[in-house]
Amino acid sequence: MPDERLLVLQAYGRPRILQEARFAILTFLHFALGRGGWKVVVYTDEPGAFATLGRGVVTEPMDAARLARWRGDIDFVHRVKLEVLLDCAARHPGTLLYVDSDTYFMRDPWALYAQLGDGTALMHECEGRLVERKNGIFRKMHRFVRTHDLPLPSGEVVRMPETTAMWNAGVVGLAPANVPLLRRALALTDVMHRLYPKHVTEQLAVSYVLQNALDLRATDDAIYHYWRSCPEIEPVLAGFFAAHEGMTLPDLAAAAFRLQPKMPPPPPRRRWWQKLLGIRPAPAA
Numbered sequence: 596m597p598d599e600r601l602l603v604l605q606a607y608g609r610p611r612i613l614q615e616a617r618f619a620i621l622t623f624l625h626f627a628l629g630r631g632g633w634k635v636v637v638y639t640d641e642p643g644a645f646a647t648l649g650r651g652v653v654t655e656p657m658d659a660a661r662l663a664r665w666r667g668d669i670d671f672v673h674r675v676k677l678e679v680l681l682d683c684a685a686r687h688p689g690t691l692l693y694v695d696s697d698t699y700f701m702r703d704p705w706a707l708y709a710q711l712g713d714g715t716a717l718m719h720e721c722e723g724r725l726v727e728r729k730n731g732i733f734r735k736m737h738r739f740v741r742t743h744d745l746p747l748p749s750g751e752v753v754r755m756p757e758t759t760a761m762w763n764a765g766v767v768g769l770a771p772a773n774v775p776l777l778r779r780a781l782a783l784t785d786v787m788h789r790l791y792p793k794h795v796t797e798q799l800a801v802s803y804v805l806q807n808a809l810d811l812r813a814t815d816d817a818i819y820h821y822w823r824s825c826p827e828i829e830p831v832l833a834g835f836f837a838a839h840e841g842m843t844l845p846d847l848a849a850a851a852f853r854l855q856p857k858m859p860p861p862p863p864r865r866r867w868w869q870k871l872l873g874i875r876p877a878p879a880a
Contacts, residue, residue: 599689600633600708605679606696607640607657611829615696618832620648621851622700627651628845630705636687638679649844655686669788673764673797677781680767684774691774692717694818695765697825701855702817707768710812716776716805717768720815726757732795733761739791747782755803761795762802762811765820773809780804824858831856 602623606616620635627633628649635652637645642654665678680693690711692704707717723729725737737757745753769776783800805811821828831854839850 598632599687600705601683601687601689601691602633602635602704603638603680603683603691603693604635604696605638605657605675606644607638607662611825612696613639613641613644614829614832614836615825617644617648618835618851619694619696619699620645620652621848623704624648624651624844625848625852626700626703626705628848634687634689636683638683647844655682667785669785669792671784671788671792671797673794674781674784674788676764676767676797677777677784677801680769681774681777681781684771688771690771691767691769693767695820695822697822697828698765698818698820699855700817700852701819704817707814707817711768711770713770713772714810715770716773716809716811717766717814718802718805718811719763719766719818719820720813721811722761722763724758724760732793735791735793736761736795736799739787739793743790745783745786745790747779747786749782753783753786753803755799759799759803760806761799762806762813763820764798764801765822766814766818767801768814776804776808777801819855819857821856821858827858828856 602620604616604619606613616637623635633651636655637652638655638657639645640657645652645654662675665675666672667674676693680691684691690708692707711717723733725733725740728734728737740755740759741757745755747753780800783804784797787796787800835851835854839847842850
C-alpha cells in the first residue's frame with residue numbers, strides 16, 4: 596500500500612549489531628503492534644535473528660556480493676545506507692523512516708511519520724555548521740568544501756557553502772516523492788569520497804541535499820542514538836534478552852521500551868597540545 600509506514604534498518608556482520616537492531620525494532624513494535632499500515636524491513640545476512648519478531652518484520656538479503664557492490668568502487672561502508680534506502684523504496688512502497696541499529700524509540704514514531712510530507716525530511720539532529728569548525732572533523736570538512744568543486748556525473752558542479760549544516764544521519768526519513776534526492780546524495784558521496792575519503796562524506800552529502808531541497812527536521816526528541824556508547828550498552832542489551840527469553844512479543848516490546856538504556860559518552864580524545872600540557876577536556880554534557 597502506497598501510504599504504508601516503513602521502518603528500515605541494516606544489520607549485518609557483528610552479533611552486536613544484530614542485537615542492537617532487534618532491540619530497536621522491539622521499541623518500534625511497542626507502538627506498532629495492534630496498528631495497521633506498517634512494515635519493518637531489515638537488510639541483513641542473518642534473517643533468523645529477526646524471525647521471532649512477527650510477520651510485520653521482513654528481511655532483505657545482505658550477502659557479501661551485494662555488500663561489495665553497494666560499497667561501490669570507493670569501498671565505503673556508509674555508502675551502503677543510501678543503496679539500502681533506494682532498494683527498499685523500489686521494493687516496498689511507502690513512507691521511509693531509516694534508523695541505524697544503535698537507536699531506539701523513546702516516543703510514538705507515528706508522530707514522526709505524520710511530519711513527512713512532500714516538503715519535509717527527517718534526520719537525527721543538527722550537529723552544527725561547518726564554518727563553526729567546532730571539532731577536528733568539522734575543521735577538515737570546512738577546509739575541504741572551501742577548496743573543492745564537486746562535479747557530478749549529471750554535469751552539475753556543486754560548490755558546497757561553508758555554512759552547510761552537518762546533520763547526524765543515524766535517522767533519515769523521506770516521503771516517497773523525495774526518495775530520488777538520495778540518488779543525488781549518492782553521486783555527491785562518490786565524488787567527495789574519491790577526493791577526500793573521510794567517514795562523514797555520506798552524512799555530509801545527505802545533509803547538504805536534504806537541507807537545500809526540503810524542510811529538514813530533527814528526531815532526537817523521539818529517537819535515542821547511542822553511537823558513542825555502543826560498547827557500554829552491548830552488555831546491557833545482552834542481559835535484557837537473556838532475562839526476557841520466552842516472553843510474548845507484546846510483553847517483550849513493552850519491556851524493551853521501558854528499558855531505555857542511556858550511558859554517558861566516553862570523554863573526548865585529547866588534542867596534542869592538551870596531552871603536552873596534561874590537560875583533560877571537560878566531559879560532554
